[in-house]
Amino acid sequence: MKWIIPVVLLVMVLPAMAMDPVQTGEKLLGVSLETPESRETQAYLGLSAKPAFTMDDIDADVVIVEIFSMYCPHCQREAPMINQFHDLLLTRKTSKPSIKLMGIGAGNSSFEVDYFRKTYKVAFPLFADGDFVVHKALGEVRTPYFIALSREPDRSWKVVLSRPGGIESPEAFLSTILELARGGK
Amino acid sequence: MRFFIVLLLLLAPASGHCLSSAFESSVFDPGHLTPRDSVLKVKVGDPVPDFMLPAISGGQVGPSQFRGKKNLVISFIPAAWTPVCSDQWPGYNIARPLFDAHDAVLFGISVDSRATLYSWTRAMKDLWFPVLSDFWPHGQVAQSFGVLRSDGMAERAIIIVDKRGIIRFLHVSDINVRPELGMIIQALDAITP
Numbered sequence: 069m070k071w072i073i074p075v076v077l078l079v080m081v082l083p084a085m086a087m088d089p090v091q092t093g094e095k096l097l098g099v100s101l102e103t104p105e106s107r108e109t110q111a112y113l114g115l116s117a118k119p120a121f122t123m124d125d126i127d128a129d130v131v132i133v134e135i136f137s138m139y140c141p142h143c144q145r146e147a148p149m150i151n152q153f154h155d156l157l158l159t160r161k162t163s164k165p166s167i168k169l170m171g172i173g174a175g176n177s178s179f180e181v182d183y184f185r186k187t188y189k190v191a192f193p194l195f196a197d198g199d200f201v202v203h204k205a206l207g208e209v210r211t212p213y214f215i216a217l218s219r220e221p222d223r224s225w226k227v228v229l230s231r232p233g234g235i236e237s238p239e240a241f242l243s244t245i246l247e248l249a250r251g252g253k
Numbered sequence: 254m255r256f257f258i259v260l261l262l263l264l265a266p267a268s269g270h271c272l273s274s275a276f277e278s279s280v281f282d283p284g285h286l287t288p289r290d291s292v293l294k295v296k297v298g299d300p301v302p303d304f305m306l307p308a309i310s311g312g313q314v315g316p317s318q319f320r321g322k323k324n325l326v327i328s329f330i331p332a333a334w335t336p337v338c339s340d341q342w343p344g345y346n347i348a349r350p351l352f353d354a355h356d357a358v359l360f361g362i363s364v365d366s367r368a369t370l371y372s373w374t375r376a377m378k379d380l381w382f383p384v385l386s387d388f389w390p391h392g393q394v395a396q397s398f399g400v401l402r403s404d405g406m407a408e409r410a411i412i413i414v415d416k417r418g419i420i421r422f423l424h425v426s427d428i429n430v431r432p433e434l435g436m437i438i439q440a441l442d443a444i445t446p
Contacts, residue, residue, distance in 0.1 A: 139344035139431070140273035141377055179435030180344070187347055198433075210274045233274055
């Protein structure tokens with residue numbers, strides 16, 4: 069299944085209780101997802117062919133996660149702009165910091181995520197979170213919701229952006245991400 | 254710091270919902286409801302109950318108008334402006350090609366008034382399918398299928414009727430859980446030559 073990956077190997081939050089949305093400055097450790105079958109997706113994320121991967125396995129300096137849903141009118145409307153943003157990432161003149169984009173379909177099955185991907189011609193990896201596991205772990209956010217993670221010197225991932233809603237423009241969003249990833253330097 | 258432990262096991266499926274920003278603060282969260290609160294009065298193989306209901310676009314709409322022409326998918330939802338429902342029909346809106354491919358039309362039905370449904374569905378932008386109000390006599394059509402709950406809301410139900418007017422698929426969801434689109438399409442696959 070190209071670019072569509074169900075969330076099978078799951079995560080447990082300690083303590084296991086409902087939480088507020090993930091906040092800027094927090095660190096995320098140990099999130100695990102099933103490795104996508106697609107070699108193209110594996111290559112994009114820099115993954116090896118083992119059954120599951122964690123954020124640590126992703127070959128990137130910054131990972132942007134969009135929490136979306138096939139059923140979300142705003143996500144539907146925003147999809148073309150997010151695609152433009154992905155295109156912008158792919159055509160950047162500089163490769164540093166390397167930035168990867170992925171989507172998690174909250175409450176969406178593989179079928180639904182795949183349908184969204186085909187309908188809007190999404191070229192970046194999308195994961196199905198049919199049981200809301202990742203969604204709950206991230207604080208049961210509304211859709212669309214963007215989280216940007218920047219790799220720290222100790223190889224952990226720090227949340228540098230956590231916000232609801234869409235993006236203003238691909239260029240503005242990229243500029244924001246770069247500024248946050250560099251710590252405002 | 255938020256810690257996650259990696260588990261190499263499948264957890265039990267969780268229920269939940271995820272509300273779109275499109276509805277902002279307009280949505281009322283009724284909390285977790287009793288999953289089912291009705292007894293079906295129809296079964297696969299039965300003729301679909303005949304009905305005509307007012308559509309928010311005007312006029313009366315019912316299954317007989319599509320007999321011999323279209324397969325019919327009936328989507329009952331409990332109430333407008335509630336979390337799961339507000340994130341259900343917008344998905345069907347973009348899935349029109351899938352319904353068209355199965356020569357199917359969709360009815361969206363709730364027990365809300367036409368005015369309420371009009372306002373609610375405007376927040377979803379234009380819906381391609383008829384949205385029907387089973388408001389008065391209250392929930393009479395839902396009752397005829399056996400999907401009217403004791404609190405006056407409808408169940409979250411999908412009913413598929415073939416071109417001969419025969420019910421070919423019935424699914425009453427846990428009211429707190431949106432039915433999966435793939436299940437609907439699979440059921441349409443089964444009745445489409």
